[in-house]
Amino acid sequence: MTDKHTKTQLLVLGGGPGGYPAAFLAADLGREVTLVDAKPNPGGICLFEGCIPSKTLLHVAKLLNETADASKMGLTFQRPVLDLEQLRSFKNGVVGRLTGGLGTLKSKRKINFVRGHGTIASPHTLVVERQDGGRETIEFEQLIIATGSSPTRLPFIDYTSPHVWDSTAALELREIPPRLLVIGGGYIGMEMGTVYAALGAQVTVVESLGSIIAAADPDLVVPVFQAARKRFRDVLVDTKVTEVTPQSDGMHVKLLGLDLDEPTRVFDKILVSVGRRPNSQGIGLENTAVEVDAQGFIRTDHQRRTAEPHIFAIGDVAGEPMLAHKASYEGRVAAEVIAGKPAAYDPKCIPAVVFTDPELAWVGLTETEARNRNVPFKIAAFPWSAAGRATSLDRNDGLTKMIVDPNNELILGIGIVGVGAGELIAEGALAIEMGCTITDLRMTVHAHPTLSETVMESAEVYHGHSAHYIPRR
Amino acid sequence: MAVVFKLPDLGENIESAQVVSIVAAVGDYVAAEQTLIEVETDKAVTDVPSPIAGRLLEIAVSVGDKLSVGDIIARIDESAGGDQAAAEPGATPAAETAPPAEPAATDSEAGSPAGRHGGESGAPRAGDTDADADTAQPPSASGERSWSEQVVVAPPASDRAVPAAPSVRKFAREIGVDISQVTGSGPAGRISIDDVKAFSRHTPAGAARGAARKALPDFSKWGEIERQSMSNVRRKTALQMESGWQAPHVTLHDKADVTALEQFRQQFKAQVEQAGGKLTITSMLLRVVASALRKFPELNCSIDMAQQEIIYKKYVNVGVAADTPRGLLVPVILNADQKTVTQLSVELTEMAARARAGKLSLEEMTGGTFTLTNLGGIGIGHFTPIINDPEVAILGVGRGNYEPVYVDGQWQPRLMMPLSLSFDHRIVDGAGGARFLRWIVAAIEQPLLLAMEG
Numbered sequence: 020m021t022d023k024h025t026k027t028q029l030l031v032l033g034g035g036p037g038g039y040p041a042a043f044l045a046a047d048l049g050r051e052v053t054l055v056d057a058k059p060n061p062g063g064i065c066l067f068e069g070c071i072p073s074k075t076l077l078h079v080a081k082l083l084n085e086t087a088d089a090s091k092m093g094l095t096f097q098r099p100v101l102d103l104e105q106l107r108s109f110k111n112g113v114v115g116r117l118t119g120g121l122g123t124l125k126s127k128r129k130i131n132f133v134r135g136h137g138t139i140a141s142p143h144t145l146v147v148e149r150q151d152g153g154r155e156t157i158e159f160e161q162l163i164i165a166t167g168s169s170p171t172r173l174p175f176i177d178y179t180s181p182h183v184w185d186s187t188a189a190l191e192l193r194e195i196p197p198r199l200l201v202i203g204g205g206y207i208g209m210e211m212g213t214v215y216a217a218l219g220a221q222v223t224v225v226e227s228l229g230s231i232i233a234a235a236d237p238d239l240v241v242p243v244f245q246a247a248r249k250r251f252r253d254v255l256v257d258t259k260v261t262e263v264t265p266q267s268d269g270m271h272v273k274l275l276g277l278d279l280d281e282p283t284r285v286f287d288k289i290l291v292s293v294g295r296r297p298n299s300q301g302i303g304l305e306n307t308a309v310e311v312d313a314q315g316f317i318r319t320d321h322q323r324r325t326a327e328p329h330i331f332a333i334g335d336v337a338g339e340p341m342l343a344h345k346a347s348y349e350g351r352v353a354a355e356v357i358a359g360k361p362a363a364y365d366p367k368c369i370p371a372v373v374f375t376d377p378e379l380a381w382v383g384l385t386e387t388e389a390r391n392r393n394v395p396f397k398i399a400a401f402p403w404s405a406a407g408r409a410t411s412l413d414r415n416d417g418l419t420k421m422i423v424d425p426n427n428e429l430i431l432g433i434g435i436v437g438v439g440a441g442e443l444i445a446e447g448a449l450a451i452e453m454g455c456t457i458t459d460l461r462m463t464v465h466a467h468p469t470l471s472e473t474v475m476e477s478a479e480v481y482h483g484h485s486a487h488y489i490p491r492r
Numbered sequence: 493m494a495v496v497f498k499l500p501d502l503g504e505n506i507e508s509a510q511v512v513s514i515v516a517a518v519g520d521y522v523a524a525e526q527t528l529i530e531v532e533t534d535k536a537v538t539d540v541p542s543p544i545a546g547r548l549l550e551i552a553v554s555v556g557d558k559l560s561v562g563d564i565i566a567r568i569d570e571s572a573g574g575d576q577a578a579a580e581p582g583a584t585p586a587a588e589t590a591p592p593a594e595p596a597a598t599d600s601e602a603g604s605p606a607g608r609h610g611g612e613s614g615a616p617r618a619g620d621t622d623a624d625a626d627t628a629q630p631p632s633a634s635g636e637r638s639w640s641e642q643v644v645v646a647p648p649a650s651d652r653a654v655p656a657a658p659s660v661r662k663f664a665r666e667i668g669v670d671i672s673q674v675t676g677s678g679p680a681g682r683i684s685i686d687d688v689k690a691f692s693r694h695t696p697a698g699a700a701r702g703a704a705r706k707a708l709p710d711f712s713k714w715g716e717i718e719r720q721s722m723s724n725v726r727r728k729t730a731l732q733m734e735s736g737w738q739a740p741h742v743t744l745h746d747k748a749d750v751t752a753l754e755q756f757r758q759q760f761k762a763q764v765e766q767a768g769g770k771l772t773i774t775s776m777l778l779r780v781v782a783s784a785l786r787k788f789p790e791l792n793c794s795i796d797m798a799q800q801e802i803i804y805k806k807y808v809n810v811g812v813a814a815d816t817p818r819g820l821l822v823p824v825i826l827n828a829d830q831k832t833v834t835q836l837s838v839e840l841t842e843m844a845a846r847a848r849a850g851k852l853s854l855e856e857m858t859g860g861t862f863t864l865t866n867l868g869g870i871g872i873g874h875f876t877p878i879i880n881d882p883e884v885a886i887l888g889v890g891r892g893n894y895e896p897v898y899v900d901g902q903w904q905p906r907l908m909m910p911l912s913l914s915f916d917h918r919i920v921d922g923a924g925g926a927r928f929l930r931w932i933v934a935a936i937e938q939p940l941l942l943a944m945e946g
Contacts, residue, residue, distance in 0.1 A: 328552075361665050361666050362662075362665075363665055365658075365665075427655075427680035427681060428679075428680055429653070429655055429680045431653075452657060453657045453658075454654075454656055454657065454682040454683070456679050459679075
């Protein structure tokens, strides 16, 4: 194959939820854009092997759990029959529809899509090893690096083993292992544990920290923890995996923790979900002046400009939180800056959602953060045991909580656990961005009977007169 | 270590500067105080010297760029200097990579920095073999500098959580207001767009960006248009006239018989020229006006409406408007009432020359108490000058013409010079302004009056 040499105004390296919105907006703003990604269409990890397929499977898990729990409402279902192949193809269909849609949107914007692996060769050139075997050197005026992140690997685990999965492998849904070990009780581990437990696996989660989903406030984690203990075989916190040995009857895993009745357990599959690392290695950053911090994140300014003024970095590779919606926002900022607009990355908060059952979501300051940073705060919480809508759903396992600045009543943070928390948290994000006070939330009429009323009622709790709940004094 | 050098504070009230030339070249070893670039500030061209010695890694600006205080000008490798001065970086350089503070500009001519001629102070150059070529480019650029089109906006000045909606924050960013400086009028100090506008109106930087102005129609509907950014002088003049216009103006017109004065001028021209100045009607008028201002202190004051007070100045500094290639500049002759006509002529000649060369410092254009403006050279008679805020009056001088004047029972050709006095009616009434102007006319016609009264 001959080498091809092309030129572009803006090159976007990586077509995930950071890269494609950046490319799309830049094209809409009149830039000539080339997007480089290894996948057949834009979408990245999020659409191909992350958020979207996992949420598809979590929806199935929810159906399974709800039907199983329905007998006390007088509704008993037959034991569901799982057609794994059909489920896999349904999930792949969802992914295909969304990424295919992005492919069309990309083409309509006349974005030049180059499929392959790109490496920055100089401050103004990128070399792509194309999927079709060709090699292409692209000269660019500006570059947005959106290479995302990859699962962190544990040194003592043999990743070549077919019994060891990362999140990508788990989402492929090859089989339902009878005994699944999930190493890491963060959001990926808890979500995939939820999926496989619902599909029939005996799931054990091992978390080295003192709590699952350690970034969230402990009181919000409790209902998730309780549900997991009910549905999983075991949830072991303060526990470490020290050794993994493959044997004929399965993977023998040595655990180190307090009060473990069996320090060695046997599993059929192991899912390692101990975090993600920025993909800043192997993309040719050394051929530029772009700087990387100790964690491997590319250093950027508030406009997502790197140390090279014409190179930008967004998304997971540019820093925490490694969330798709943060990447998208950064992508739009970078595209606007490149188009000459005075944009800056200045959101006051980034919501986080864990799609377990119940869901856990928070935005802004957590209570723990407020305490650790000595920020003055006051808490107002409304338990879902007092919420009519939650009771009608038979889902009282929830809590809505406000973290408020006592000096001026501004909302600093909101945390919600319960069914649909991921949808409810949007109101919290809006409240914080708009500079709402707790009075504003209290005086905004919320529809009855909905779970969103818990936001209004927690605001009433703040002022000490919730109709449905009298807090203990 | 690379030190990021930002545009330092260039003096009182200077908000921005335009790069007129880049003196040092990337790769140069520069000495402390060696000129890196020249910028045109509000009405003056100023050198921007390097704060430290070292090797110039990057010049982050191009000719034509508009800079604000705090914008990154250059990166200098301090460790490469080897100069004693490097040990004292001074107050201005900030050894941080914080981005610039204000919109950097978008001029298309930004391509090749013009007028590079490094090594003025004999500092050694890197790789001395190729002294005049572009030996080095900024580390990132391959000749093109399209990234300079990006609008660099200020990072928030503090981490303080600002209660303002995203749309309000965006608006503030767009008009160059640091939202963390704005006081919100809403509950819990929430900031509205109106708060940002109000803040912007009360800061010159905001006003300069034309916040909250009436939207212009789309002129291109009616034909071809071309948009050009204002030069600093134009911008400053526009703002100055706008603020001056707020004073309720009265303009009085009169004529002075300068026949004798012109004879005097012809007589002493050569003498003043020997002293190094040019004896002009303006320089002679300067002396008359200075005396008049001493006699009529209400024309030599400013108004403080906020305090409801009048500020009388016990000094007489007269600005003289000069038409220069850069635009309208007003050098100020200090203590004009204490100088002879010869001294005033010399000083005015010298200042006018420097004004035209763009070499006046900002200090030389501030502190005026009254302004003289002469359009006679272009052939204009009477006109209505606009007060140079915060002064309260301005005298416009027109073209002198021979006119028939009835003197001592007969018509005589007399050289008559039109004078137009605009004054601020808040402090000067019509009668007071008239007496002032009449006194000037009388003093021109009867120079002895100066000795008697002035």
